[in-house]
Amino acid sequence: MVLSPQVAGLIQVLISGVLVGCIYALLAVGVTLIFGLMKLINFAHGEFLMLGMYAAFWLSVLVGLDPLFSMPLIVVALFVAGLIIYRLIIRRMLGQAMLGQMMATFGLSIFIRGLAHYLWTPQVRVIDKPIVSGSVGILGIHIGLPQVVASLGALVLYGLLHLFITKTDTGLALRATAQDAQVAKLMGIDTDWMFALGWGLGLGSLGVGASLLSNYLYVHPTVGFEFALIAFFAVAIGGFGSVRGALVAGIAMGIVEHLAAWFLVPALKWPVVFLMYLVVISLRPTGFFGKF
Amino acid sequence: MTGKRILLVGLSVLALLTACGPAPTPEVIRETVEVPVELTVEVPVERTVEVPVEVEAEGLNEVRVGFPMPLTGRYAVGAWQIIEAVRMAADVVNNEYPNLDAIPFGPTAGLPNHDGAQIRLLIPDSQGDGENALADSERLITEDKVHVLFGGYASSISAVVSDVAERYEIPYVCGAASSHTLGERGYKWFFRQQPHDYTFTESMFQFLEEWGEESGNRLETVALFYEDTLFGADTADAAKMFAPQYGYEIVEEIAYSAETSSLVSEVERLKVANPDVVIATSYVADAILFVRTCKELDYVPPMILAHSAGYTDPSFIEGEIAKDAEGFATRMGMATDSQREIVQQMTALFRERTGSDVTGAGGKAFQSLITLADALNRAKSFAPEDIRQALLETDIPLEMSVLPQGIRFDPETGENIYARAVIMQMQGGKYQTVWPFEEAVVDVIYPLPKWSER
Numbered sequence: 001m002v003l004s005p006q007v008a009g010l011i012q013v014l015i016s017g018v019l020v021g022c023i024y025a026l027l028a029v030g031v032t033l034i035f036g037l038m039k040l041i042n043f044a045h046g047e048f049l050m051l052g053m054y055a056a057f058w059l060s061v062l063v064g065l066d067p068l069f070s071m072p073l074i075v076v077a078l079f080v081a082g083l084i085i086y087r088l089i090i091r092r093m094l095g096q097a098m099l100g101q102m103m104a105t106f107g108l109s110i111f112i113r114g115l116a117h118y119l120w121t122p123q124v125r126v127i128d129k130p131i132v133s134g135s136v137g138i139l140g141i142h143i144g145l146p147q148v149v150a151s152l153g154a155l156v157l158y159g160l161l162h163l164f165i166t167k168t169d170t171g172l173a174l175r176a177t178a179q180d181a182q183v184a185k186l187m188g189i190d191t192d193w194m195f196a197l198g199w200g201l202g203l204g205s206l207g208v209g210a211s212l213l214s215n216y217l218y219v220h221p222t223v224g225f226e227f228a229l230i231a232f233f234a235v236a237i238g239g240f241g242s243v244r245g246a247l248v249a250g251i252a253m254g255i256v257e258h259l260a261a262w263f264l265v266p267a268l269k270w271p272v273v274f275l276m277y278l279v280v281i282s283l284r285p286t287g288f289f290g291k292f
Numbered sequence: 293m294t295g296k297r298i299l300l301v302g303l304s305v306l307a308l309l310t311a312c313g314p315a316p317t318p319e320v321i322r323e324t325v326e327v328p329v330e331l332t333v334e335v336p337v338e339r340t341v342e343v344p345v346e347v348e349a350e351g352l353n354e355v356r357v358g359f360p361m362p363l364t365g366r367y368a369v370g371a372w373q374i375i376e377a378v379r380m381a382a383d384v385v386n387n388e389y390p391n392l393d394a395i396p397f398g399p400t401a402g403l404p405n406h407d408g409a410q411i412r413l414l415i416p417d418s419q420g421d422g423e424n425a426l427a428d429s430e431r432l433i434t435e436d437k438v439h440v441l442f443g444g445y446a447s448s449i450s451a452v453v454s455d456v457a458e459r460y461e462i463p464y465v466c467g468a469a470s471s472h473t474l475g476e477r478g479y480k481w482f483f484r485q486q487p488h489d490y491t492f493t494e495s496m497f498q499f500l501e502e503w504g505e506e507s508g509n510r511l512e513t514v515a516l517f518y519e520d521t522l523f524g525a526d527t528a529d530a531a532k533m534f535a536p537q538y539g540y541e542i543v544e545e546i547a548y549s550a551e552t553s554s555l556v557s558e559v560e561r562l563k564v565a566n567p568d569v570v571i572a573t574s575y576v577a578d579a580i581l582f583v584r585t586c587k588e589l590d591y592v593p594p595m596i597l598a599h600s601a602g603y604t605d606p607s608f609i610e611g612e613i614a615k616d617a618e619g620f621a622t623r624m625g626m627a628t629d630s631q632r633e634i635v636q637q638m639t640a641l642f643r644e645r646t647g648s649d650v651t652g653a654g655g656k657a658f659q660s661l662i663t664l665a666d667a668l669n670r671a672k673s674f675a676p677e678d679i680r681q682a683l684l685e686t687d688i689p690l691e692m693s694v695l696p697q698g699i700r701f702d703p704e705t706g707e708n709i710y711a712r713a714v715i716m717q718m719q720g721g722k723y724q725t726v727w728p729f730e731e732a733v734v735d736v737i738y739p740l741p742k743w744s745e746r
Contacts, residue, residue: 009560012589016556023553124576124605128612135588144588216584217553218577218607226551261557267520267547269557 008140013262014255019147021254026154026209027227028234028246029161030202036178036241037198040090040101044109046228048203050116052078052210053219057125060214066131067211068149075207082203086196094195109228116221123220130215150212157208158247161201165243174198178241233273237280239290248288252276354412355403355674357382357664358432359443360453362420371420371445373654374468376646378443379413381661384641386410392641394633396662396692403669411665414438418449425449429456439674440465442664443657447471457481463680467660468653470625472526475705481676482706483683485663485699486656487713492623493530495713496571496597497538499727503736506729511595513543515567517558517574517582518599519550524573527599531571543567550578555585562591569595576602583616587743594739597715598622600652604723614721619740623713625652626659626695627725629733635694659694696731 003011027049034042052074059070089108093101135144165171176184177194185191217223234253238245253273260272280287359378362371385397392398402408414436418425432438433456441457441464444450450469457464458479466474466484470492475484487495504510516531518524524547535542544565546558555578562570570593574582579602586592596619602608603622628639628650638658642650650658663686668674671682688699697710714731716723724734 005564005566009564012560013557016554020554020556124580124607126580126607126611126613135590137590142589147588218580220577223577226553258554258557261548262560265547266558266561267549269552270549 003140005140010262012141013258015141015143016147017255017258018251019143019151019254020258021251022151022154023147023209023213023250024227024230024234024253025247025250026150026157026212027206028231028238028250029158029243030205031228031231032235032238032241032243032246033161033205034198034202035235036243037174038090038195039098039240041105041232042199042202043102043106043228044085044112045202045206045231046224046226047109047112047116048078048081048224049206049210049213049227050219050221050224051081051112052207053214053217053223054116054120056211056214057127057219060127060130067127067214068131071208071211074211075204078207078210079200079204082199082201083196085203086199090199091192091195113221113225120221122222124218125220126218127214132215144216146212146216149215150209153208153212157205158243161205161243170197233277235287237277237287239287242287242289245287245289353402353407353409355406355409355440355668356412356414356436356438357661358429358436358438358441359413359415360418360425360428360432360441360449361415361443362445362449363415363417365419365421367420367445370653373648373651374443374445374657375415377642377650377654377658378467378661380642380645381658381665382411382413385662385665389641392637394637396688397665397669398637403665405669406674409668409674411661411668413442420446420449422448422452425452426456429453430460433460433462438462439676440664440668440679442661443467444469445653447474450474454479454482462676463683465660465664465683467657472530475702475707478704479706481680483701484706485660485695485701485708485711486625487711488707489526490530490533491707491711492599492713493527493571494534496531496623496715497534497540498712499597499715500540500569501538502729503727507736507738509738511568512539512541513565513567514540514569514571515544515546515562515565515593516542517546517562517570517572518548519574519578520547521550523601524550527571527573540569548578550575552578552581555581556589559585559589559591562593563589567593569593569597571597571599572603573599574602576605576607579603579605579608580613583613583620587616590743592619592740592742596620596740600624609718609723614718616746617718618721618746619718619737621715621717621726621736622723624716624723625713626655627714627716627731627733628652628655629716629725630694630696630731631733632691632694632731634691638694655694659699662694663688663699696728 031042031045034040055074055077056067056070059065060067089104093104132146132149135142165174173189174194176189177191181191230253234246234249238249256276257269257273261269361375362368384392384395386402388401389398402410414432416428418428429441441453441462444453444466445468447469450466451474454464454474458481461481463481463483470488472488472490475488500511514535516528518528532542544561544567546561548555548558598620600622603620639650666688667679667682667686671678684701684703686699686701690698693699696714697712699708700710702709714725715727717726717737719734719737725731726734726736
């Protein structure tokens with residue numbers, strides 16, 4: 001049995017919307033973690049994703065390490081990068097105007113992008129033969145295996161983060177710091193370490209996304225830009241600082257994007273997604289799960 | 293709380309801006325360069341930094357050719373081929389190459405009708421900047437007293453240089469730019485031999501018609517699949533103009549953002565529309581994503597015709613993606629694999645001099661200088677009006693051109709009335725010419741094999 005092209009197309013679009021949405025959620029979790037802790041948007045988020053994707057590419061080309069296997073290395077490297085960025089830049093900006101802190105990350109993003117342009121040129125690079133590739137077809141509907149693996153990776157990461165935050169002492173300390181850093185400090189929590197950990201986790205989670213995306217997407221110096229933008233809006237729609245909000249919003253954005261391209265015209269898919277954002281914040285300024 | 297509100301307001305503004313315009317595009321050097329919205333620059337700007345002018349073949353009996361090009365900056369990588377090809381052409385004209393008997397001026401030294409006058413190239417570095425190109429062009433005319441302005445890469449730069457040439461009444465032979473708007477201004481001193489964006493598109497339909505008649509495969513429906521910047525929109529406008537003229541129905545039109553990370557909905561729409569031909573205009577990242585999405589969704593139309601750009605980028609034609617793109621066809625400015633002797637000699641010489649294969653852009657630039665040399669040789673003197681008159685009387689037959697056509701300029705537009713594209717198809721991991729048939733080295737693969745059969 002094969003479905004009609006219209007029905008198969010709609011189901012295909014819905015499935016792809018969910019799969020892509022999981023990726024958006026995966027990339028948004030780092031933004032929301034850092035914001036939840038420090039009320040700070042990291043504008044260099046997309047550039048660290050780009051660095052992670054370049055790492056996956058070069059490890060594949062030079063060492064022959066598939067992105068699936070290089071993932072732990074990239075996660076650790078970005079985790080350490082998060083700690084260093086916090087210590088060298090963000091920590092010195094604490095107590096300064098919020099705009100100043102954000103400008104610091106903005107400057108960092110331009111620096112990293114410019115450096116990538118210089119080092120690796122604007123050339124678009126792809127990993128030729130990743131282990132996970134191809135698609136499976138059922139009733140005329142095709143599902144890309146790299147996308148399935150990436151979405152599963154996103155859900156596993158969310159599960160692990162949820163367990164870490166809700167079931168461990170460090171997670172409890174993170175939540176306490178996010179709620180009120182001053183009081184948490186009075187209770188004996190090392191809030192400085194919690195902030196650093198937040199940055200480490202925020203960037204480290206990008207390592208998972210970078211590896212999984214490298215399985216089927218290309219890398220170039222500006223590849224992180226659009227993903228970062230999507231991640232920011234997923235956080236705004238889901239609620240600033242809300243991890244589950246980022247998950248729900250990411251998936252919602254993926255579905256709306258794909259349905260808009262299917263039912264309207266593809267050129268309108270992003271305007272419709274951003275219209276959704278405007279509608280959500282006008283009805284519920286805190287986003288789905290955010291609190292003011 | 294205030295911070296969150298600032299963020300919300302900021303993100304809202306960002307949302308509106310993002311929805312209205314595309315994000316920065318990865319730099320892609322393509323054979324056709326984007327058309328500028330503004331084609332005139334109002335105020336000459338003096339450059340404070342003196343850029344050295346590269347002077348070649350200095351001599352007394354000479355014709356000076358001003359050739360402002362981006363030697364550095366973002367266009368420098370792509371412009372390299374053009375500069376090397378033009379230098380090679382000047383060398384071929386100026387010096388004796390007895391073995392290059394198929395190339396005009398190859399066996400002789402200099403311009404025979406002017407006592408062996410040499411072509412002297414003056415190449416200032418425009419850095420790919422319009423204001424620099426403007427200042428360079430004026431300086432070349434007023435200080436260096438060049439007889440002709442030549443060259444170009446990005447259409448925006450060619451527009452500026454041609455403005456200056458028109459103002460000073462100096463011939464400008466455009467070497468590579470492809471915006472159709474350049475010739476539409478009715479400039480008296482502008483000449484271009486290679487196809488422009490509209491010619492390229494019309495050539496696609498001519499190919500479909502001629503190949504359809506020869507093979508008996510009359511295709512009827514077309515889908516336009518293009519990235520939504522000016523480049524894609526221009527090619528779509530051209531296709532919408534020519535499709536009805538050649539009897540084709542456009543059954544789907546998909547404009548998408550080149551920065552998108554998913555083309556599933558777009559390819560699904562193509563699937564439902566089920567066109568005979570997809571005409572695709574993409575930068576390289578989205579071209580790669582398009583091929584991969586087609587493969588993932590098990591979709592392949594009977595024929596795909598692309599507008600070069602991303603589909604001929606090194607990232608696309610090198611590596612695994614080229615295997616997946618087997619059967620994809622693209623329009624090009626010249627057939628670098630042509631078996632004609634003149635093309636063989638030119639490509640071999642370029643490889644010998646640079647160690648690289650010449651691209652279509654390089655080949656076109658080479659021919660531009662040969663065409664100019666032909667006019668200079670016939671001109672009564674090197675006075676601008678005499679050179680212009682000789683350019684207007686140009687009539688180079690196919691056998692004396694590396695392009696797939698002869699050269700004769702329309703006095704109204706300065707465009708080559710014979711200009712047409714070639715169609716190349718990815719076969720065996722590389723693009724090979726399939727049309728015009730007299731240039732073809734392989735037959736057209738039709739229909740494209742399904743993914744399961746590859």
